[in-house]
Each structure stands twice: as structure tokens, then as C-alpha cells.
Amino acid sequence: MTLLISGPNGSGKSTLVKMISGVLTPTEGEVKATSDGNDAGPMLHAIIGLVSPHLQMYEEFSARENLQFALSVRGLNALHSGIQPLLEELQLKGRIDDPVRTFSSGMKQRVKYAFALNHQPPILILDEPMANLDSNGIELVKHIMVEQRTAGILIVATNDITDVDGYDQRVDLGKRP
Amino acid sequence: MGTTNGWILARGRKIADERLWQASFAIFRKDWKSELRTRYAISALVMFVISTISIILFSLGSEGASLSALSGMLWVAIFFAAMSGLSRTFVAEEERGTSMTLQLIATPTAVLFGKLLFNLVLVICLNVFVVLLYSAFISEFVVKTYSIFIVTVALGSIGFATAATIIAAIIARANTKGTLYPVLAFPILLPLLLTVINGTRLATEGAFFEEALGEFNLLVSYIVAVVTASYILFDYIWRD
Amino acid sequence: MGWKVVLGVWMTAVIVLALSLPISANPQRWYELPKIPALEDKGRIVFFHVPTAWLSAAAFVISMGYGIRFLRKKNIDDDIKSASAAGLGLMFCVLATVTGAIWAKFNWGTYWNWDPRQTSIFVLLLIYGAYFALRSAIEVEEKRATLSAVYSIIGAVTMPFFMFIIPRIMSGLHPGSADDVNSGPVVSSGGMNFTMRVVFYASLIAFSGLFYWMWDLHIRTTRIESKQIH
Numbered sequence: 001m002t003l004l005i006s007g008p009n010g011s012g013k014s015t016l017v018k019m020i021s022g023v024l025t026p027t028e029g030e031v032k033a034t035s036d037g038n039d040a041g042p043m044l045h046a047i048i049g050l051v052s053p054h055l056q057m058y059e060e061f062s063a064r065e066n067l068q069f070a071l072s073v074r075g076l077n078a079l080h081s082g083i084q085p086l087l088e089e090l091q092l093k094g095r096i097d098d099p100v101r102t103f104s105s106g107m108k109q110r111v112k113y114a115f116a117l118n119h120q121p122p123i124l125i126l127d128e129p130m131a132n133l134d135s136n137g138i139e140l141v142k143h144i145m146v147e148q149r150t151a152g153i154l155i156v157a158t159n160d161i162t163d164v165d166g167y168d169q170r171v172d173l174g175k176r177p
Numbered sequence: 178m179g180t181t182n183g184w185i186l187a188r189g190r191k192i193a194d195e196r197l198w199q200a201s202f203a204i205f206r207k208d209w210k211s212e213l214r215t216r217y218a219i220s221a222l223v224m225f226v227i228s229t230i231s232i233i234l235f236s237l238g239s240e241g242a243s244l245s246a247l248s249g250m251l252w253v254a255i256f257f258a259a260m261s262g263l264s265r266t267f268v269a270e271e272e273r274g275t276s277m278t279l280q281l282i283a284t285p286t287a288v289l290f291g292k293l294l295f296n297l298v299l300v301i302c303l304n305v306f307v308v309l310l311y312s313a314f315i316s317e318f319v320v321k322t323y324s325i326f327i328v329t330v331a332l333g334s335i336g337f338a339t340a341a342t343i344i345a346a347i348i349a350r351a352n353t354k355g356t357l358y359p360v361l362a363f364p365i366l367l368p369l370l371l372t373v374i375n376g377t378r379l380a381t382e383g384a385f386f387e388e389a390l391g392e393f394n395l396l397v398s399y400i401v402a403v404v405t406a407s408y409i410l411f412d413y414i415w416r417d
Numbered sequence: 418m419g420w421k422v423v424l425g426v427w428m429t430a431v432i433v434l435a436l437s438l439p440i441s442a443n444p445q446r447w448y449e450l451p452k453i454p455a456l457e458d459k460g461r462i463v464f465f466h467v468p469t470a471w472l473s474a475a476a477f478v479i480s481m482g483y484g485i486r487f488l489r490k491k492n493i494d495d496d497i498k499s500a501s502a503a504g505l506g507l508m509f510c511v512l513a514t515v516t517g518a519i520w521a522k523f524n525w526g527t528y529w530n531w532d533p534r535q536t537s538i539f540v541l542l543l544i545y546g547a548y549f550a551l552r553s554a555i556e557v558e559e560k561r562a563t564l565s566a567v568y569s570i571i572g573a574v575t576m577p578f579f580m581f582i583i584p585r586i587m588s589g590l591h592p593g594s595a596d597d598v599n600s601g602p603v604v605s606s607g608g609m610n611f612t613m614r615v616v617f618y619a620s621l622i623a624f625s626g627l628f629y630w631m632w633d634l635h636i637r638t639t640r641i642e643s644k645q646i647h
Contacts (some may be wrong), residue, residue, distance in 0.1 A: 004184075018277075021281060021282075022280075023280045023281055023417065024417050025416055025417060027491075042284075045281060045282055045283060045284060048281070050281055054274075054277060055277055055278055056273060056274040056275045056277070056278055057275075057278070058211070058273070058275055058278070059273065060211055060214055060215060060296075061210075061211070065210075065310075069203065069207050070282050072203035072206070073203045073204060073282050073283045073287070074200070074282065075199045075200065076195060085317070119286045126249070128419075174396055181564045208568075233541070261421075270472060340575075344571075346566060347551070347564050347568055348551075350554050350560070350564060351551060351554055351560070351564055352554075352555075353554040353555075357551065357554055360546075360547050360550050360552060361547045361550070361568065363543065363547075364540055364543040364544045364547055364572060364575075365572065365575050367540055367543075367579065368575055368578035380600055395578065398578070399578055401576070402574050402575070402578075403571075403574065406570065406571055410567045410571070412571060413488055413563055413566075413567055414563070414567055417560075
């Protein structure tokens with residue numbers, strides 16, 4: 001299931017994404033997450049994976065360490081073995097143990113994807129999914145999006161709707177006055 | 178989706194473990210690893226302590242000072258050293274832009290306790306260092322009742338860590354530069370400071386352990402009160 | 418409108434009585450005030466110093482109460498009330514500290530001796546100061562309200578340790594502390610006669626009325642100002 005949030009720059013897409021992710025509290029209205037009738041609000045931090053220009057990695061740590069930290073906080077130590085394959089899949093082979101500070105912007109973007117996918121989240125939210133990526137990276141992301149659409153919920157916020165190959169629902173922030 | 182034994186499940190898979198201590202400890206380890214790598218706080222603290230004790234030594238000169246004054250000065254040194262280092266755990270996250278990362282992957286309570294633990298370890302290391310230097314170089318400072326002194330320093334350290342952490346969270350989220358930290362922290366820490374100075378003085382005077390029980394009760398109550406308040410209020414500070 | 422006139426007259430009466438009623442060792446006539454040992458003629462200051470001190474603490478409690486309300490309901494009007502109360506509390510706190518220092522000078526010889534109650538009012542002053550320093554550092558309205566409310570709660574949590582416990586444990590010169598054998602807490606002990614009590618409580622009411630008036634005024638001005646900004 002795919003939700004597309006579209007709108008020109010400055011229309012509030014990132015703000016909406018932050019509210020859905022549970023990072024920002026709305027001044028009015030509320031964000032409700034339910035699963036089989038149960039309130040999933042308190043568990044948002046566990047079920048969401050987010051890629052956003054506003055989300056920073058810990059630059060003094062390596063890619064591997066960033067992912068290890070995310071897994072440890074979530075108590076998913078069993079998944080540590082999946083870190084290396086995931087990072088290699090995202091074409092970061094050989095740089096896995098280098099500090100993120102030394103990465104190019106394209107590589108940083110790919111680390112963010114690994115960080116988000118690490119724990120196999122039911123909900124994947126992408127804000128400006130193709131930012132800083134070359135054609136290889138774009139291919140990777142499209143592949144990720146296809147997989148996520150079947151495995152769970154995909155939310156994409158972008159000002160270029162060609163980023164997404166089809167969607168089920170759309171919220172267009174460009175129409176607001 | 179549901180929870181069982183602290184695990185969050187989705188489609189039969191374990192997604193996250195809700196045990197608080199696990200997440201807190203992971204955050205503590207992350208902070209500690211980062212600190213060992215960059216050594217910002219530790220080096221600043223060491224230099225600060227050395228400078229402060231040198232100044233005290235120079236100003237005492239050959240005259241020395243009363244035991245009460247020496248007890249007070251010890252905790253003045255500790256206070257200012259703490260002010261220079263204990264805000265780092267929250268301010269660094271803001272400076273590097275990783276606050277949002279933490280907000281995303283951890284519950285606020287885990288963040289609070291993880292950082293509290295970090296500051297606790299930091300302040301205990303700091304205090305041991307200060308006390309050792311102080312006792313070594315200031316010969317008039319002699320502790321007669323060790324039991325009182327050790328308990329005072331231990332409880333005082335914990336109290337320092339708890340108050341300093343919650344105030345650090347406030348100033349970090351206020352995006353103020355560090356200058357506001359001592360201003361906000363001092364009134365909150367003052368009851369603690371007066372009590373530990375009193376306890377230290379009793380230790381240097383050779384009082385019996387029982388005489389300091391009033392101070393210890395105060396310290397424990399202070400710690401409980403501040404931790405409870407922090408636990409309840411942190412959510413409001415941390416969330417946007 | 419009418420009640421402000423009443424307040425004005427009441428306050429004037431209080432001030433006049435406080436300053437003019439004669440003091441004698443054995444009050445015979447109904448309008449005479451008793452001599453309080455160790456205070457004598459300067460005892461008149463109790464009509465002014467104590468109310469300002471009580472109000473500075475009460476204002477803090479009011480400020481914190483509205484701060485808590487804001488945290489729950491996120492209504493910025495509660496923050497306006499909270500900050501206004503704190504502003505007045507700061508003012509009364511300065512007054513209490515100054516009148517206390519004057520009293521200290523006449524009674525004990527120095528303006529300041531780090532006696533526990535004197536230190537308490539000073540700490541309250543520090544908390545108020547820190548509160549406003551924090552507020553001035555934050556520009557975003559909601560964040561400013563949230564963080565200052567939280568800070569005032571933390572201040573309130575740690576204050577009792579200071580005000581109630583330490584004066585009992587440590588020795589001090591202030592009437593009512595452990596070392597003071599001459600007079601217990603002046604108000605509750607037999608130090609005051611009926612007339613004095615009347616004037617004292619009248620003063621308390623007058624100052625409270627003054628507080629309420631200024632608070633209400635400040636709230637309304639702030640509301641208008643913030644409407645102009647938005």
C-alpha cells in the first residue's frame with residue numbers, strides 16, 4: 001500500500017512527515033496509528049523507518065556502528081548479522097567501518113536507507129527519496145520501494161511525482177492556499 | 178501487531194524489545210563510546226579541575242583556611258567542573274542534529290535514563306579525580322570520618338547527576354549556548370550543595386556517622402524527588 | 418472599578434495604622450501594639466516585610482499552577498497568566514529581600530548574614546531570575562511556555578528542601594529558626610495582640626488585592642500585545 005505526499009518546495013511535506021513519524025506534535029489534530037484495532041501510537045518508534053534530509057546519522061561512528069546502535073536501542077541484537085549484507089546491498093562495500101563523516105552525500109543517503117531498513121519496518125517513510133543519488137542509487141531505491149509496497153506501508157513525500165511508480169492514495173499539499 | 182513479554186510483534190516477527198533498561202543502556206554505551214572517541218568532555222573537565230585546584234592552592238598560600246572553607250571550596254570546584262561537562266550529553270545531540278534521530282528510534286524515558294547514566298558515570302569519575310587531587314595537594318584538608326565522607330561524596334554525585342541532567346535537557350532544547358546552564362542549575366543544586374558541604378565538614382571534624390544521618394536523608398530525598406520529577410517532565414521537554 | 422477604590426482606601430488605612438499606632442511594653446488601650454522582644458519599634462516592619470515574602474512565594478505557586486495547566490492543555494493564555502504571576506512574584510521577592518535586609522541591619526547589625534530564611538528568599542530570587550533568563554532565550558512561543566513551565570516545576574520540587582528542612586537543621590538568627598530562643602515564629606506565638614493581628618492580616622489582604630489587580634492588568638495588556646503581533 002503506497003501513500004504519496006506531493007507538493008512544491010515549502011508546502012509542508014517534511015513537516016507532515018515529521019508528524020506522521022511521531023517526531024513532531026501537531027498543534028491541531030492528531031496522528032492515529034492502529035493495528036487490528038489496537039493503538040500502535042506508543043510503538044511508533046519501533047515500526048517506522050524514516051529516510052529524510054533532516055535525519056542525521058552519527059558522523060563520528062561508522063556505518064556499521066550506526067546500524068548497531070539502532071538495533072541495540074530496539075533490542076534487536078539478533079539482527080546484527082544482517083547489517084553487513086544490507087550495507088553491501090546498498091553498495092557501501094568496503095566503507096562499512098569508516099566513519100560516516102568521511103562519506104559523500106550519496107553514500108550518506110544510502111546509509112540512511114540502511115538505517116531505516118535495518119529492523120524491517122512495517123512502515124517505511126521516504127522524504128525526498130532520490131536526494132543526492134546517482135542513477136545506481138535511484139535504481140536501488142526503486143527496488144526498495146517495490147519490496148516495501150508488498151511487505152507493508154510505503155509513504156513517499158516528494159516534489160517530483162515521477163519518483164513513484166504508481167500509488168494507492170495521494171495527499172497533495174500544493175492545492176492549499 | 179501486539180506485545181508479548183515486552184516484545185513488539187508484527188506479522189509474527191519481533192520488531193522491538195520494550196525493556197527500558199536495554200534501550201537506556203544502549204544509549205549510555207553510545208554516548209560513552211562517542212566520548213571516548215572524541216574526548217571533548219573528559220579533556221575539558223580534567224583541565225578545568227587542574228586549573229581550579231591550582232587557583233585554590235595559590236590563593237591559600239601559606240595561610241591555609243578553616244575546615245569549613247575547605248569543605249566549601251571542594252564542592253565549588255566540583256560544581257563548576259560539572260557545569261562545564263554535564264550538559265554535553267544533550268547539547269552535542271542538538272549541535273550535530275541527531276536529536277531527531279534519537280526521538281525517532283527511542284522512547285523519551287530511555288533517552289532520559291541513558292543520558293542520566295552517562296552523566297552519573299562521568300560525575301563519579303570527576304568527583305573521584307577532584308577528591309584525590311584535593312586531598313593530595315591541600316594538606317590542611319584531612320578527613321577524619323571516612324564513612325561520612327564517602328557516603329556524602331557518593332550521594333552528592335548521584336544528586337548532581339540527576340539535577341544536572343534534567344537542566345541540561347532543558348537548555349539543550351532551548352537552543353541556548355551553554356552560558357545559561359549554570360544560571361539555571363545553581364538554584365536547583367543549591368540545597369544539594371549546602372547539604373554535601375555540611376556533610377563534608379562533619380567528616381573533617383571527626384563527627385560520628387550517626388550525626389550525618391540527617392544530611393544523608395536529605396540527599397536521598399533530593400535524589401528521589403528530582404528523578405521522579407525528571408521522569409514525569411522529560412516528555413514535555415523532549416518532544417516538539 | 419469600585420473594588421479598586423476600596424482597595425486603595427484599605428491599603429492607605431493599613432499603612433497609616435501600621436506606622437502610627439503607638440507601641441508600649443504593656444498595651445493598655447485597644448489601639449496600642451505590644452513590644453516584641455528584640456524587635457521593639459522596628460517591629461512595624463512585620464506589616465510590610467512578611468506580606469511581601471508570603472506573596473513572592475504565593476506568586477510562584479500560582480505561576481507554577483498555570484504552568485502545569487499549560488502543559489496539559491497547551492492554551493497559551495495559561496502561559497500568559499503564569500508569566501505575569503512570575504513577574505509580580507519577582508517584584509515582591511525583590512521587595513521582600515530588601516525589606517528583610519533593612520530589618521536585618523537594624524536588628525542584627527549587618528544587611529546580610531546568610532541566615533537560612535534570608536538565604537531562602539535569595540534562592541527564590543535566583544529561581545525567578547533563572548526563569549526569566551530562560552524565557553528571554555527562547556523565541557518560539559510554545560517552546561518558551563513549555564520549558565519555563567517545566568523549570569518552575571523543578572524549582573518548586575527543590576525549594577521545599579531549602580525552605581523547610583535546612584532552617585530547622587542549621588542555626589540562624591531569623592525569628593523562628595532553631596537557635597532563636599527569644600521569640601518563636603512571631604505570628605503564631607503570643608507575640609502579637611489582637612490589634613496587631615488585625616492590622617497584620619489587613620495588610621496581607623491589602624497586598625494580596627494589590628497583587629491580583631496588577632496581575633489582572635498585566636494579563637490583559639499582554640493579551641492585547643500578543644494579538645498585535647499576530
